[in-house]
Amino acid sequence: MTEATKITWPQALAWRLDRHHLASIDGNKPEDVVRRLCGVQAQVASSADLAIRVRQSKSAPGGVAKAIADGRLIKTWSVRATLHLLTPQEGGRYLSLMASTKWWHRPIWVRYFKVTPDQMDELRGLVRKLLAKKPLTREELITDITQAPGFEHLGPAMRSGWGTIFKPLAWQGDICFGPSQGTRITFTTPEAASSHWAGVPDPDDAWPLAVLDYLGAYGPATIDHFSAWLFRGTISKKTLRTWFSELETEGKIKAVDVEGQPMYARSDDVDDLAAARPSNQLRLLGGFDQWVLGPGTDDGRVVPAKRRSAVSKTAGWIAPVVVVGGVVSGTWEMNKDEAVVSWFKEAGKPPARAIEGEVKRLSGLFDRKLASRVEVSNG
Secondary structure, three states: OOOOEEEOHHHHHHHHHHHOOOOOOOEOOHHHHHHHOOOEEOOOHHHHHHHHHOOEOOOOOOHHHHHHHOOOOEEEEOHHHOEEEEOOOOHHHHHHHHHOOOHHHOHHHHHHHOOOHHHHHHHHHHHHHHOOOOOEEHHHHHHHHHOOOOOHHHHHHHHOOOOHHHHHHHHOOOOEEOOOEOOEOEEEOHHHHOOOOOOOOOHHHHHHHHHHHHHHHHOOEOHHHHHHHHHOOOOOHHHHHHHHHHHHHOOOEEEEEEOOEEEEEEHHHHHHHHHOOOOOOEEEEOOOOHHHHOOOOOOOOOOOHHHHHHHEOHHHOEOOEEEEOOEEEEEEEEEOOEEEEEEEHHHOOOOHHHHHHHHHHHHHHHOOOOEEEEEEEOO
């Protein structure tokens, strides 16, 4: 049996920084960055915008919005049942895996929403019919739905900011976000939102692509990492183990040894991982950044365990982070015309020049001059 290639954590994180367009800022178009990251979480539009722009070699205000308006990106509920920006060509594969969970078939769903799986199928057809002519605001769509027999009681659930009742429709490719009307969101169908929409493939076709995509951005990784990124616990461990085993048998992925921990990487990436040189690159990343969401905030190699509460806050809020060599070494926030860094004391002496350089780069992205201030956090 061939011994697994040995890789250190600094090597793994340096390779990942390169894949994230963070070793050198070399991302091109917004859709290129989103494709590489397997989507960008977008509950907070400004955070999604920053997550993309900090990875682009050149960007301009409004570039991400234009990519959405042009159909190069779509906005919909994706992995972890959260809003994401996705590429229309690849996004359907992640939606397919979410749909395969049949979340809305569970008794707790049926009891809470008082909607059976058969009624959810009826709702799919109704929503597609209502959106066939033009995008509708949330309130317009809800009004039309609740006028239909059997759906009169769904108004409060549909008006919830969580949008839970709409998520199974999104995962099956029936609905996504359309162009905003002032401050009001609209809904449309994915094919109306983008001429590039490739549809939602069968789960058997989707899962190999999704696993390889994930490992191409967040590898080396474990099955648990992939599960947490997708939607922890909704697809059985037995199924996930089968997926990874099949890809390994086919030679598409390989087991690697990362400082004694068995993990997986795409076969084509193993040599580059083994040759990667540890990095001391410092980057300031915005809230809800994929750097921490991809592996999960409970991955202690990325977010030190004792600092998880500083990064993953109440109500699911993910703080902007300072990353050095791939490890979260502080958080930061905007305070008027200052970028205030809360540096983790255990990370050593704050590298003032590197922090100033990153704040200067943020000044260009925000089109405002920012000063930097560093405060050391004892934890």
